[in-house]
Amino acid sequence: MKESDVQMMLAADVHLGTKNCDFQMERYVWKRRSDGIFIINVGKTYEKLELAARVIAAIENPQDIIVQSARPYGQRAVLKFAQYTGCQAIAGRHTPGTFTNQLQNTFSEPRLLILTDPRTDHQPIMEAALGNIPVIAFCDTDSPMKYVDIAIPANNKGKHSIGALFWLLARMVLQMRGTISAAKPWDVMVDLFFYREPDEGKDRDEEEAGAAEFAAVEYPAPALGMVGDAQWGPEAAEAGQWEADASAVATGAVPAGVPAVEWTGAAVPAGAGWDVGAAPAAAPPAGWETAAPAAPAGWEPAPQ
């Protein structure tokens, strides 16, 4: 379990549960916060993610796996996940009978089902039970575990959380299959898996135009936590904090070697520190090379 991954999960609020706790989720809970929110043990989340990834990688034909999300927050993540792993994605409403009614057009018999929320996706769970289909689901502290075979304890309410989890899962699956090497960080950004508000696209275009100048000016002086989208505002502040901690930490971090190579283009004072600091924002160095598009939106919440 790499520290960068853990930091990313924490930055994405994967560890935050809800005010209620299902008794079967108690084993994954770390502690209850003073304001009543249960904190999930992120270490266990990672382990269950690995278990789930092993199961997914063990299915010979990825087309037999269906990833599903009824909620909008998970739809983009699910589609991207399917794109990178070769599974089938169902975003939006699950037509009842897709797994049971053989006369339907959309009838399919998957070998595995991955869901974002057992509560909102209860219909596919019920049908999977009728059709001998094992279910993997991201379960929050208050999620019903009925018919869920592998529960990954995590926050399934926040868009960053869902995106980060699917990104991690996809990366793990690809690493296990051997498509990606585990030594190098994955060149796909986490941000790709985040849900984007429909009106956000318009704002971005405006800023991209203005940001072109910004990028040229700000580039040599690395503004920590600047990478990422507008949503990363508060997180960017945290990221800045991480960076502070990270630089204190020994620079002999494992991933140090590889990102350094990718950074040759940019002048970066705290080279090793970047590896760890960049992780929570999870925009790999490659994102910077292209500069303009990625940079802009993050400017406003600058925690300078």
Place this chain on the structure above:
Amino acid sequence: MAERGGERGGFGRGFGRGDRGDRGGRGDRGRGDRRGGRRGAKRDEEEKWVPVTKLGRLVKDGKIKSLEQIYLFSLPIKEHQIVEFFLGSALKDEVMKIMPVQKQTRAGQRTRFKAFVVVGDNNGHVGLGVKCSKEVATAIRGAIILAKLSVIPVRRGYWGNKIGKPHTVPCKVTGKCGSVTVRLVPAPRGSGIVAARVPKKVLQFAGIEDVFTSSRGSTKTLGNFVKATFECLLKTYGFLTPDLWRETRFSKSPFQEFTDFLAKPHKISVVEDVEKTPVY
């Protein structure tokens, strides 16, 4: 998989005949070829089975050796041809009762016929089907199909010495449906089936030679009576006896074993559908 679903023939989806009409356009070449050689289009439809489910495809291509393999993995059987494939010739059916049921409408009563059909191969497999329809014949046909879909393995055992083949139930089992409870008790060889006419038929189809029965409740309601015996027989394989104590050696599910075969796109048989155009 969604796409595959759209191309399957066989069962009538949505509009049934209307749907096949426009697919007939695509299969025009086929139509020309086949027309000469065919007689009754209806007969042809029954012979050519186009599997819709994964299991169906595996069975049709002979990848699955016996029904027991399907039972082992509790795979839902959705196509009756699967059962016919394995038990076809041995399977006999019997209509237990045609019950007229009525619903009141402002224009009088709307009568439909409910058919109870028991299907079995006198050797360990029984099925029970209930279907209601406006015509008796349709109801019976539908019930036979449902009965085949519901075929269950029946466990037989010995009363005493384990000589010869198992002839009775392995232990006392009881099944309940509605108010009717049926209890099956192992009997020594030669006792025959000691039961009322209705459960006797079911037990005969199951292949049980000797058994004592005891029933309770309103056995007049044939529907419940027959369902209760069926449920009873279901439980024979659900009962854990000492000879089953050995740990199971798990094997690969047929879906996993034949995943490569299943991944291949299966033939889109448009031609068969075209044959359903009117017989002249």
